[in-house]
Amino acid sequence: MQIKLLAIGKTDNKQLQSLIDDYQKRLGFYIKFEFEIIPDLKKAKNLSEEQQKQKEGDLILSKLQTQDVLILLDENGKQLSSVGFSEYLQKHMNSGIKQLVFVIGGPYGFSKDVYNKAQGKLSLSKMTFSHQMIRLFIIEQLYRGFTILKNEPYHHH
Template sequence: MKTYLVMVGRTSDPWLNTGISDYFKRISRYIPFQDIVIPDIKKAKNLSENLLKEKEGEVILKNILPGDVLVILDEKGREFTSRQFAQWMEKQMASGIKNLWFVIGGAYGFSPEVYKRADFKISLSQMTFSHQMVRLFFAEQLYRSLTILNNEPYHHD
């Protein structure tokens, strides 16, 4: 199974980029992994929130194939403990799916089309974080889940 993390827009803070890159390298030691950054939509400031989400959604969905699993990180999604998320990942890996897509949306969330296509919604917290911070938090949790599944000492209960 190949795992993708799709992110809308660039991360502008160098310290965040450093942390995110570090976790991406760690993740790649365990599973086939690719990060995809969707460039900011041109002239986004001239678009309504709904039109911006629609344009971002079109780019998000263009690579998702039938049979791929699409997981969106959304404030209304299911919350997991780290161990629960590791168990969820293990089920996905054992299910025989070819591609697992995680998507972190832009500042305004997702279009109705992305919500409709999503197989799962996951929330990292009831708190609100910037979509740039979510990249680091999710990368760390994905890495943590893989260390849990490999019985490595990174995670402590």
């Protein structure tokens, strides 16, 4: 299995990008991982929230292959502990899927089409974080999940 993370818009904070790169590299020791940025929409100011969600949704869906399992990072999603998340990853690996895709939406969330295509929703917290921070948090949690599965000490630090 491989894991892909899709996010809208690039990270312009150099320190944050450096942390993302670090965890991405660490994660690569456990699983094939790809982090793909979907560029911000041009002229988004001229679009309604609904139009923006629709256009972003079309871009997200265009990045998927038919057999991908799509999981949305969504404030109304299921919350898991880090151990629960590692078990969630293991269950997906055991199911024999080729690619698990996590998506961080744009500022207004996801279009109906994206919700309809998704096989699950996860929430990292009841708190709201910037879309930039969520990237770091999900990559760190993926890394943590694999260290838990391998019984490595990172989880308790």
